[in-house]
Amino acid sequence: xxxxxxxxxxxxxxxxxxxxxxxxxxxxxxxxxxxxxxxxxxxxxxxxxxxxxxxxxxxxxxxxxxxxxxxxxxxxxxxxxxxxxxxxxxxxxxxxxx
Amino acid sequence: xxxxxxxxxxxxxxxxxxxxxxxxxxxxxxxxxxxxxxxxxxxxxxxxxxxxxxxxxxxxxxxxxxxxxxxxxxxxxxxxxxxxxxxxxxxxxxxxxxxxxxxxxxxxxxxxxxxxxxxxxxxxxxxxxxxxxxxxxxxxxxxxxxxxxxxxxxxxxxxxxxxxxxxxxxxxxxxxxxxxxxxxxxxxxxxxxxxxxxxxxxxxxxxxxxxxxxxxxxxxxxxxxxxxxxxxxxxxxxxxxxxxxxxxxxxxxxxxxxxxxxxxxxxxxxxxxxxxxxxxxxxxxxxxxxxxxxxxxxxxxxxxxxxxxxxxxxxxxxxxxxxxxxxxxxxxxxxxxxxxxxxxxxxxxxxxxxxxxxxxxxxxxxxxxxxxxxxxxxxxxxxxxxxxxxxxxxxxxxxxxxxxxxxxxxxxxxxxxxxxxxxxxxxxxxxxxxxxxxxxxxxxxxxxxxxxxxxxxxxxxxxxxxxxxxxxxx
Numbered sequence: 091x092x093x094x095x096x097x098x099x100x101x102x103x104x105x106x107x108x109x110x111x112x113x114x115x116x117x118x119x120x121x122x123x124x125x126x127x128x129x130x131x132x133x134x135x136x137x138x139x140x141x142x143x144x145x146x147x148x149x150x151x152x153x154x155x156x157x158x159x160x161x162x163x164x165x166x167x168x169x170x171x172x173x174x175x176x177x178x179x180x181x182x183x184x185x186x187x188x
Numbered sequence: 189x190x191x192x193x194x195x196x197x198x199x200x201x202x203x204x205x206x207x208x209x210x211x212x213x214x215x216x217x218x219x220x221x222x223x224x225x226x227x228x229x230x231x232x233x234x235x236x237x238x239x240x241x242x243x244x245x246x247x248x249x250x251x252x253x254x255x256x257x258x259x260x261x262x263x264x265x266x267x268x269x270x271x272x273x274x275x276x277x278x279x280x281x282x283x284x285x286x287x288x289x290x291x292x293x294x295x296x297x298x299x300x301x302x303x304x305x306x307x308x309x310x311x312x313x314x315x316x317x318x319x320x321x322x323x324x325x326x327x328x329x330x331x332x333x334x335x336x337x338x339x340x341x342x343x344x345x346x347x348x349x350x351x352x353x354x355x356x357x358x359x360x361x362x363x364x365x366x367x368x369x370x371x372x373x374x375x376x377x378x379x380x381x382x383x384x385x386x387x388x389x390x391x392x393x394x395x396x397x398x399x400x401x402x403x404x405x406x407x408x409x410x411x412x413x414x415x416x417x418x419x420x421x422x423x424x425x426x427x428x429x430x431x432x433x434x435x436x437x438x439x440x441x442x443x444x445x446x447x448x449x450x451x452x453x454x455x456x457x458x459x460x461x462x463x464x465x466x467x468x469x470x471x472x473x474x475x476x477x478x479x480x481x482x483x484x485x486x487x488x489x490x491x492x493x494x495x496x497x498x499x500x501x502x503x504x505x506x507x508x509x510x511x512x513x514x515x516x517x518x519x520x521x522x523x524x525x526x527x528x529x530x531x532x533x534x535x536x537x538x539x540x541x542x543x544x545x546x547x548x549x550x551x552x553x554x555x556x557x558x559x560x561x562x563x564x565x566x567x568x569x570x571x572x573x574x575x576x577x578x579x580x581x582x583x584x585x586x587x588x589x590x591x592x593x594x595x596x597x598x599x600x601x602x603x604x605x606x607x608x609x610x611x612x613x614x615x616x617x618x619x620x621x622x623x624x625x626x627x628x629x630x631x632x633x634x635x636x637x638x639x640x641x642x643x644x645x646x647x648x649x650x651x652x653x654x655x656x657x658x659x660x661x662x
Contacts, residue, residue, distance in 0.1 A: 093219045094261055097206075097643055099658065100529020103213035104265050 189257035190234045190271045193226060193262075197597050199633065201640045204399040208636055209267060210597045211277050215528035215636065216265070224248055225258055234271050277531065277600055287336035288573070290344035290542035292555045293328055293362065294321045296355040296577040297547055301384050302421045305450060305478035307608070311350025313559035316338045316577075317364070319355040320547040327568050328545045333369050335572055343370075348555055353387035355658040363399050382406065382446070384418065385430040391438035403443045405434055409453035410462050417452055431466065438467030444517065447473040449493060450483040464515050472517030473497075475624075477609045485505070488504040490627040497631065501638050508649045520653075522635035523642075525601065527654050535603040539565060539578060553581060565616075585617045592620045598629050 096105040170180040195210035204462045205218050207226075228247035229235065235243060244255045262268035276536045283647040299311035311317075328343070347359045363379055369375045378651055396403055407430055408417045415425025437443040445468040447459055447501055475484050475493065485493065498517045507514040532541060538554035545551050546558045549568045557563040563581065566573035581591075585607055593599040604610065605624055607617035614621055642649055651658050 093222050093258065095217040096214065096217040096265075097215075097217050097640070098527050099655070100212055101209075101216050101265075102530065103529075104209075104212060104214050126226050134643065165223070 189235050189237045191240060191268055191275050192232060192234050192510050193229050194238050194267050194269045195275045197599060198268065199636055201637045201661045202644060204640065204644060206636070206640055210600065211275055212266060213531040214265070215526065216302050221250065231660060232275060251541065261548055288332065288541060288543050289336050289341060290346065290537065291328060291332045291518065292327060292346045292348045292542065292544040293323065294350070294546050294555065294558055295352045296350040298354055299351040300354065300386060300420060301348060301351070301418055301426060303418050305424070305476045305483040306479060306606055307478065307556055308350065315559060318547045320358055322358050322361050324547065324549060325358050326365050329362060329366045329369060331568050331572055333373060333375065343375060343377040344380065345377060346382065348382050350383050351387065352381055353383050356392060367399060380404065384426065385434045386426055388433040388437060390436045393440060395439070397440040397442055401442065403437050404446050405430065405548055406446050406448065407445050407463065408448050409459050413453045416619060417450060444470040444472065447471060448476050449473050449485070450476045451485060451489060454489060454496070456490050456493065457499050460500055460516055468515070470515035470517040470520065476497065477612060479612055494627060495632055498634060501634055505638050505641050507574060507643045511646060511649060519635065519638060522632065523639055523654055526635055526639045527650060531600045532603050534585065535607070538607055541584050543573070553607065590616045590620050592622060596625065598632050601627050601632055
């Protein structure tokens with residue numbers, strides 16, 4: 091980042107963040123509302139989340155695991171749940187591997 | 189997804205270019221490539237995310253790989269954002285903390301001076317002359333210690349008035365009481381006092397030094413001009429007596445001066461220089477807001493004030509580059525704010541971390557609101573703060589309520605300005621008093637320039653005087 095140099099404490103904190111500021115991107119959508127959906131929005135203002143309220147699709151496609159486990163780490167998460175509306179209790183709790 | 193450059197202001201100092209990011213108060217030095225990229229993308233022009241790199245490729249003479257890296261940097265620093273996030277703060281709303289840490293204790297609602305611009309009406313605060321009883325002061329101290337979370341942070345107790353030294357026995361006894369309480373509980377407390385300086389004695393100075401108090405002496409100018417602004421009730425001037433009686437405080441190095449700037453005393457350079465030479469550790473200037481044409485500054489006055497501030501800032505920067513601190517408080521305060529990237533929804537800690545306690549036991553939003561019933565947040569005899577009332581007042585004065593501020597680049601720094609000034613001029617603390625705005629933006633820009641000049645020439649100064657824990661990345 092030689093072309094742009096962080097010179098105060100706040101700028102240095104921004105520069106130290108390795109990726110996009112997830113919190114900053116997330117507060118306008120699913121993170122705050124607990125509605126599954128992609129927090130940034132892909133289709134301008136008209137429909138920020140095409141899979142809103144569809145947990146299966148959200149789980150399969152959303153890269154951000156704040157609301158649902160990510161598909162790659164937990165491929166079996168949905169296996170026992172035939173119908174989200176009636177069988178949601180079968181969704182397991184994601185183990186804390188940290 | 190459409191993206192857009194976030195809100196920024198640019199400035200150039202000594203041939204170097206900088207941008208200040210409004211929503212985060214981050215400050216960056218940038219090269220000409222970044223400036224060109226920003227110019228190509230346009231201030232508030234929206235672009236589809238896939239169109240950003242091609243647009244820059246067309247407008248700049250750079251390989252695609254470099255342009256992709258540049259865009260990645262802008263996105264990573266939140267300078268290029270989804271359009272719906274432009275101008276949105278990255279900070280969380282300031283949670284109204286459960287506990288108050290700083291208490292301003294109005295030990296005397298009376299004063300021996302008769303300053304014409306005084307918002308407290310010579311210390312009476314819309315009431316009768318009264319002093320605080322010691323039992324009431326102890327109640328306040330008990331309350332302060334009881335309700336503040338014990339997270340290792342310091343508590344603060346400021347003795348205020350009117351003129352607090354008119355009730356010196358209570359100041360002394362309360363400070364001793366609070367110190368004992370501090371020893372018993374293991375919680376640190378620091379003391380402050382704001383005085384007109386006319387009643388200081390060597391014994392008082394010795395005690396204040398012993399308890400480590402920071403003493404703020406109100407003094408507005410040198411000799412005649414000060415005497416015109418700060419006379420005794422009899423009309424006699426106060427300058428000579430203040431300078432004589434505060435000498436022990438100056439010798440101990442525990443006094444700072446606070447200058448209220450009015451139409452009468454706009455020559456701040458002379459005032460600051462003279463008071464610093466007399467031994468005040470720092471001197472700070474604050475424009476008056478009296479709602480009185482004889483005192484309040486107008487546009488031309490603000491320009492003159494700013495010109496004076498610029499001379500003092502230049503002196504400060506010159507000294508800073510030489511590794512010395514020049515005691516002009518205003519620039520010190522703003523450099524600290526810029527360095528840390530202050531970014532907030534409230535202009536001050538009133539009602540959040542600080543309240544004022546009146547002699548009758550009522551606690552107000554801050555010292556200036558004492559005497560205003562609508563801003564009483566509770567009572568020390570009746571269970572402390574009224575939680576519901578406090579939250580309601582804090583909601584009302586949140587930055588989000590200020591539509592006038594929504595497009596101003598300085599909104600997360602100023603946060604709408606002093607609640608009391610807004611209340612005084614607009615009748616409502618949530619309505620921003622716009623007269624200050626141009627002046628404040630110009631002053632903040634001066635601060636950014638000073639910060640960049642110091643950092644460019646002597647970053648060790650920032651480390652030594654602004655932020656001892658900071659390691660310069662340059």
